[in-house]
Amino acid sequence: MLWISLIAAACVVRYQYPKLKRRKQLKELWLSASILVFALGLSVAQSFHAPIPNPLDWITAIYKPMSKVVLSALS
C-alpha cells in the first residue's frame, strides 16, 4: 500500500511544509521531514518485502528471562 503513504507524504510536503517555512518553524520542519523520510523508506522496504527488523523481537529478547522466571514461579 505504498501509494497511500506517498499521497499522504505529498500532501504534507505540498501544503504543510511551506507554512512551516514561512513561520520560520525550522526545528519542526526538520524533525517532521526526517521522520517522513524514515517512514517512507520503511514503506518502500515493506512494499518490496525487504526484511525489516521487528521491535517486538528485541523486547522479547530483553524480557524473556524475567518472564520465564516469573511465569514458572506462578505455575
Added chain:
Amino acid sequence: MQPMIEKGKINRRQFAILTMLFSLGSTILIVPSALTAVSKQDGWISAIVGVLLGMLLIGLYTVLGSRYPKQSLVQYSETILGAWLGKIVALLFFSFFFLLSSLVLRNVGDFITTIVMPETPIQIVHWIFVFAVLMAVSLGLEVIARSSEIFLPWVVFLLLILIVFLVPQIQFDRIQPVFESGTKAILHSSLSIISIPYLELTVFLMLYPYVNHPEKIGSAYLKGGVLGGLVIIIVTMLCVFVLGWDFTSRHTFPSYTLAKKIQVGEFLQRIEVLVAVIWFLTIFFKLALCFYAAMLGLAQLFRLSSYRPLIVPCGILLAVLSIIVYPNIVYFRVFASEIWPFYSLTFGFFFPVLLLVVSLFRGTAK
C-alpha cells in the same frame, strides 16, 4: 517554564469517560480469552483480582501526577531526573506509547480481517482507521474528549443490550467448581488484565496538565477505571457462564462469539455486530489517546511549538509498524501473554515508582 503545546482544556467528567473508554478498548475482546487460558472457569475471579490491583496502580499514577499538576509525564521526567537521563526516560515513554498505538491498530486489523471482512487487505483497514485517528489527533484533545461524551451513551446502550439478552443463556454449572485452579493460576491469569488496560493507563499522565483542577483528578481517574473494570468483569463472567471456559480460551475474540449466542424468540438473533460497534468506538478512543500522547510527548521532548507537523509522518510510520509487529496471530498471543505484561510493567510501574521516589528525595514538586 516550557511552552504549552495543547491549549485545550477538558473537565474531570470527560477525563473519567476517556479513562473508561480507554480501559474497554481492545480489552473487551481480547482479555476474556487470556483470563480463562490459565485459571479456566475461575477467570472471573482473576478479573476481579486484576481490577483491584489496577485500582492501586491508578492510585500510584494519581500521586505522581498530582505532584506536578502543570507538567506532563515527559516534562516532569526531565524535571525530576535531569536533562540527559530525563530525556532518555521520556524517549522510552514515547516509544512505549507509539508501540502501544501500533499494537492496538493491529488488533483492529486482525479483528476485521479474520471475522468481518476476510478478503480485504489488512493495510487498507489500517489506513482507514489511521485516517480517522490522524484527524482526531490533529483536532486536539478537546475534540476527542467531547466526542467521547457523544459516544458514551451508545457504548452503554449496546453493552446493556449485550448483557440483558444474554441473561437467559446463563448456565450456572459452568463456573463450578469454584477455586479449582488455585491462587497461583488466578494471579497468573490476572496479569493479563493488569497489563492490558491498567498498566497502559500511564498514557493519561500525559493529559494531566490539560484537565481543569488537576489536583482533584484522582476520583475521576478511579471512577473511569472502576467502571471499565466492572464491564470487563461482567463480560468475562458472561463468557464463562454462556460459552464455558474452554471455548472462551480457544477463541481470540470470545466476546464476539458470545454475542452470536444471543437468541430471543425466533426473531432477535445474529446481532453480534453490536459488539463490533462497541469495540470500534472504544478502540478508536484508545488509539487516538495513545497516538495523541505519543505525539505530544515527542513534541515536548524536542521543545517544539506544535505537534501537528509530526502527525502525518508518524501516521505513515504507525501504519508500517502495525504490519511489522505481529507476523501472525500466534506470535501475538504468545507476546501478549508472556512478554507484554513485563514490558508494560516497566513503564506502568517501574518508571512511575522511580520518578516518584526520586522526586520525593529531591523535593522539587510544584
